[in-house]
Amino acid sequence: MRTNFEAYFDDFDCINVFMSKNFYNGNSSIFHLKDTHDRIIPLTIRYRSELYNGYVHYDLSLNASSIQMGEEYTIYDEHCRTAIVKYGHIVKTVKFNDTYTYRGKDLGLHYTPTCSTFKLWSPTAYSILLFLNHDGNEEVYSMKRNAKGLYEVSVHKNCLSDPYYFLVRVNGSWRKIVDPYTSFSGPNSKYSVVMDMSLLDLPEKVKMPPLHNNCDAIVYEASIRDMTSMPDIGVSYPKKFQGFTQENETTKEKCTGFSYLRSLGITHVQLMPVFDFGSVDEVYPNIFYNWGYDPVQFRCLEGSYDINPIDATSRVKAFAQLVANCHKAGIRVNLDLVFNHVYDKETFSLENLVPNYYFLMNREGAFSNGSFCGNDYDSQAPMAREYLVETCRRIVEWFDVDGFRFDLMGILDINVMNEIASVCKKIKPDFMIYGEGWNMPSFVSEDLRATQKNQHKMPHIGHFSDSFRNVVRGSDGQLTQKGFSSGDTSMIYSMMDRMSASGNTYDSPEKVINYVECHDNHTLWDKNQICCSDENKEIRKKRQVLATAMVLLSQGVPFIHSGQEFCRTKQGLGNSYNRSDNYNKIDYDRRNLFQDVVNQTKTLIQIRKDHPCFRLSTVEKTRENTRFQTIEDDVLIYECNDKEDSCISFFNPTGKTYHYVVSDDVQILFDNGNDNKNVTREITIAPYAVVVGEYQ
Incomplete structure (x- = not known):
């Protein structure tokens, strides 16, 4: 209800009309339709109601067989006022899906040297024009409408x-769109480019040793831009795909960029969004900063991360090389996918092809906003679901990535997530899939949301454990609230469940992503500066190691945010998504100042990799092979074993020293209190210390 006279096809036999009372008091005793061939279609008023907002609502019926999808209809009232009838909730009906769902796998562009064929799915479109710039001349081609709302045109030349780009006429207006099915884009999503992936000289895929289960992974979250945005670190292409894996004598000497990443010993790097987002100018990328959680094209890589955004193939080749370089270094690559919403629904290509179809909308025309971004993607609509699944398949096949992390996964439904898992694991059996399973207030029914609550319905999908985070570090919402690692020993019994992979919540440790810090919210260091403000820096460094140790030694899948290992600060900012490089860069000077924390983190990473007892892969194993005790309800004692491998760990968040005697010799693997012999039975746990020992 934005104009004086609006009308919507909300079903095949139903038109809803809204008339402002400013004109004729919103009254009309008759209505009829006229199509573009001047054919008159009578309408019947089923009921009329006055709304609270100054509008009158009419529910009109018509003979369902009298309308043709894609035709442009004008509605007339008794005063000869007119409006275009827009396709509304009709695209959400079962009949629409049964009639128009297209099962072909050929949408988008098919290129040969003699002919390029373009196909779009748009049952609601009245007309679509292809605009092709060939040899410097813009050529226009009218696309032919076929069955199922498929539009097609072939250009018989080498394109x-x-x-x-395309012009789509739908709901009475022309809209310019790029090709939603392609992976080749011009800068800032202004146009698509004719290309065939098979013509690109992409690097050979590097075979990785199998990942036996997700608990063998150690995931490190990083940003393409942040890792190399600091000046003078030896990287020729800072903030770019090309610079992310660049190594030379300087990067090795200074241990910066990829040289630093390799030194940590992590198994997976999780890249923050690398697909096209709308908040950074790709031609002038240094004007704006953004993490990239505002997608524009799901299948095109982000141009601001490439040294040549004008060349549509450059970013594709550069990213493929990045993945290959990571694999050569023994590091797998997981990608952060943002499928729950888009940057601007009104300019999103799929929305302009079939308005309302790809987004959650109720019968009244209100849009779901569980993402708090103004729109929620509708993953249950058949063509919308197929689009996501096919996008994931292409990414895995083309770029050989090893896992997906889904942003606000709870907006999506369990069926699409299971289908994505099935498709990806068929290509790569050890493929990882996990995401934010928060229960967002969307229009998806709660039993279908891809949330933690429904984890048992998604056998291969992991979830970030916010309960682990909150118990270890304290609430993100209340910065003064402490967690166990920051000194709240009342959390000690909750820690036992969290460290044993939250067996009361999850049916597999492989589904539990344990973390205390990620790109969102305050860094652990910045939070502890507030909740532990009465403590000096040396104590807070020990608390940093304590929390990180709990992530790395707990059952489940450990996740580390880049810079967590050197007490990363964002100068107190809790949300730096659009702030400058100054706030977001990986600061290697700070890393040098906190090298002792880095070294301890590396040691803990290696301990996890060396000892399978920290990587139990079933709930049965965690229940049988993990044991917990306390010392005076202050120090947590954690024992775990896997066959012959058996370890004992101590976590002391207090300022006191404690002693503990074990029955067998223990070789000390880690002790940042430096109070124990190499092999001992009498263990000293210094204040704020972590001690890890292996039974002999």
């Missing part, structure tokens, strides 16, 4: 590298 390789030609820019193109």
